[in-house]
Amino acid sequence: xxxxxxxxxxxxxxxxxxxxxxxxxxxxxxxxxxxxxxxxxxxxxxxxxxxxxxxxxxxxxxxxxxxxxxxxxxxxxxxxxxxxxxxxxxxxxxxxxxxxxxxxxxxxxxxxxxxxxxxxxxxxxxxxxxxxxxxxxxxxxxxxxxxxxxxxxxxxxxxxxxxxxxxxxxxxxxxxxxxxxxxxxxxxxxxxxxxxxxxxxxxxxxxxxxxxxxxxxxxxxxxxxxxxxxxxxxxxxxxxxxxxxxxxxxxxxxxxxxxxxxxxxxxxxxxxxxxxxxxxxxxxxxxxxxxxxxxxxxxxxxxxxxxxxxxxxxxxxxxxxxxxxxxxxxxxxxxxxxxxxxxxxxxxxxxxxxxxxxxxxxxxxxxxxxxxxxxxxxxxxxxxxxxxxxxxxxxxxxxxxxxx
Amino acid sequence: xxxxxxxxxxxxxxxxxxxxxxxxxxxxxxxxxxxxxxxxxxxxxxxxxxxxxxxxxxxxxxxxxxxxxxxxxxxxxxxxxxxxxxxxxxxxxxxxxxxxxxxxxxxxxxxxxxxxxxxxxxxxxxxxxxxxxxxxxxxxxxxxxxx
Numbered sequence: 001x002x003x004x005x006x007x008x009x010x011x012x013x014x015x016x017x018x019x020x021x022x023x024x025x026x027x028x029x030x031x032x033x034x035x036x037x038x039x040x041x042x043x044x045x046x047x048x049x050x051x052x053x054x055x056x057x058x059x060x061x062x063x064x065x066x067x068x069x070x071x072x073x074x075x076x077x078x079x080x081x082x083x084x085x086x087x088x089x090x091x092x093x094x095x096x097x098x099x100x101x102x103x104x105x106x107x108x109x110x111x112x113x114x115x116x117x118x119x120x121x122x123x124x125x126x127x128x129x130x131x132x133x134x135x136x137x138x139x140x141x142x143x144x145x146x147x148x149x150x151x152x153x154x155x156x157x158x159x160x161x162x163x164x165x166x167x168x169x170x171x172x173x174x175x176x177x178x179x180x181x182x183x184x185x186x187x188x189x190x191x192x193x194x195x196x197x198x199x200x201x202x203x204x205x206x207x208x209x210x211x212x213x214x215x216x217x218x219x220x221x222x223x224x225x226x227x228x229x230x231x232x233x234x235x236x237x238x239x240x241x242x243x244x245x246x247x248x249x250x251x252x253x254x255x256x257x258x259x260x261x262x263x264x265x266x267x268x269x270x271x272x273x274x275x276x277x278x279x280x281x282x283x284x285x286x287x288x289x290x291x292x293x294x295x296x297x298x299x300x301x302x303x304x305x306x307x308x309x310x311x312x313x314x315x316x317x318x319x320x321x322x323x324x325x326x327x328x329x330x331x332x333x334x335x336x337x338x339x340x341x342x343x344x345x346x347x348x349x350x351x352x353x354x355x356x357x358x359x360x361x362x363x364x365x366x367x368x369x370x371x372x373x374x375x376x377x378x379x380x381x382x383x384x385x386x387x388x389x390x391x392x393x394x395x396x397x398x399x400x401x402x403x404x
Numbered sequence: 405x406x407x408x409x410x411x412x413x414x415x416x417x418x419x420x421x422x423x424x425x426x427x428x429x430x431x432x433x434x435x436x437x438x439x440x441x442x443x444x445x446x447x448x449x450x451x452x453x454x455x456x457x458x459x460x461x462x463x464x465x466x467x468x469x470x471x472x473x474x475x476x477x478x479x480x481x482x483x484x485x486x487x488x489x490x491x492x493x494x495x496x497x498x499x500x501x502x503x504x505x506x507x508x509x510x511x512x513x514x515x516x517x518x519x520x521x522x523x524x525x526x527x528x529x530x531x532x533x534x535x536x537x538x539x540x541x542x543x544x545x546x547x548x549x550x551x
Contacts, residue, residue: 129496289534
């Protein structure tokens with residue numbers, strides 16, 4: 001048992017006979033509720049992998065040259081250390097896949113996207129969508145940098161023209177804006193709100209069971225939750241009989257392990273979005289649209305050197321497991337979560353300390369400061385630009401049909 | 405006791421005067437200057453007196469009493485003045501903290517405003533460039549908007 005020194009959080013480490021380890025982390029949140037996360041860690045020395053299976057069924061495998069994360073719906077994200085990424089459904093079908101391609105003097109990654117998420121489930125494109133990325137290096141690590149494709153001028157027409165008749169937009173269950181709007185006359189306002197809500201929609205959809213597959217109900221996850229509950233009972237009993245330990249720890253919550261499951265989209269707690277966040281994202285969308293029109297890529301080093309990095313918001317593109325700076329506790333950033341720099345990264349650091357600005361209920365709580373790899377921040381910028389491009393098409397379609 | 409250098413009242417056990425920083429040599433304690441002018445004037449003639457022993461005794465007693473009175477008043481003054489300076493120190497520290505917080509907040513606001521201005525400028529530059537390309541690319545007339 002390892003207290004973290006603040007009487008609010010601690011880890012319980014339990015060694016299993018088979019060599020695997022169960023780690024339970026309990027944290028008391030600001031509102032007094034106790035949050036317990038737990039995972040079973042197995043190290044395979046032969047292939048050099050460390051696998052963590054979480055109580056909610058998520059799975060993270062770190063290998064010598066890759067990281068593999070699976071989320072609630074069984075969707076798997078793979079990031080390779082050479083810069084290539086892919087996402088695969090639980091049944092093995094690809095969602096997107098990267099490959100190196102001939103870029104002349106430049107190294108280029110071609111990402112083929114086969115499916116996109118719509119209404120909580122994957123929908124396969126009639127024709128795969130191909131995007132090209134330049135390979136850049138951040139502290140020696142190769143990372144894809146989205147090269148925006150210039151759209152035809154007509155694609156921007158809807159964006160630059162106020163809607164003749166205000167568009168009626170259905171309320172998004174996963175986002176609660178401080179000042180909600182149901183009709184939009186300004187396409188920029190719609191694009192900004194759509195950028196935020198579509199991100200969280202996708203994040204919740206990844207956690208949601210779109211078919212029979214739901215990782216939190218897997219026998220492995222259920223077995224782990226049972227074992228966690230047993231370990232918690234044992235620890236609670238030993239804490240009661242040990243005043244010194246009792247003094248160091250908060251109350252052990254034996255119920256928390258079973259309550260730690262991912263929330264799907266139909267039971268989503270709406271993410272509160274303040275007006276400040278909304279306005280900031282709106283500005284970033286404007287910048288992104290103009291940059292795409294000009295063929296300018298959105299580059300992390302440019303953002304860091306811009307003078308406005310401190311206020312810039314990054315939208316999580318793919319699920320990440322990260323460490324909280326203050327406690328060292330692990331938490332997840334899911335697609336759509338918004339983060340900003342807590343402190344700007346030093347020149348020699350491959351990580352940045354990021355403050356969570358708005359996050360879903362399965363994610364690191366808003367206000368927490370977490371460490372994020374700079375290569376992931378570039379991936380977030382790529383995702384932001386790509387989402388803007390997607391939403392530009394959606395807004396045009398909405399304008400044509402009179403509603404969204 | 406009193407400082408051998410500045411003469412201010414100091415605690416007996418200190419090695420350095422908290423007011424002027426002078427080292428306090430133990431032997432110097434006996435030769436510390438007497439702050440009370442009354443005591444000095446009264447002990448002066450006594451020290452300089454060459455009269456018979458019975459004549460010196462009342463003078464010595466008077467000197468000792470005067471010295472005690474002087475010491476007591478100096479100690480009282482030291483205590484009073486120290487209390488005053490403690491209160492003042494607390495007030496000053498609180499003021500300084502308030503000023504520091506206010507200045508940090510002002511700096512943060514200024515930093516935020518400056519960052520917003522830089523972002524706005526970048527947006528304006530990119531949008532102007534995009535608009536410059538737009539007519540040639542056949543974008544709709546009158547689509548430029550001020551935001």
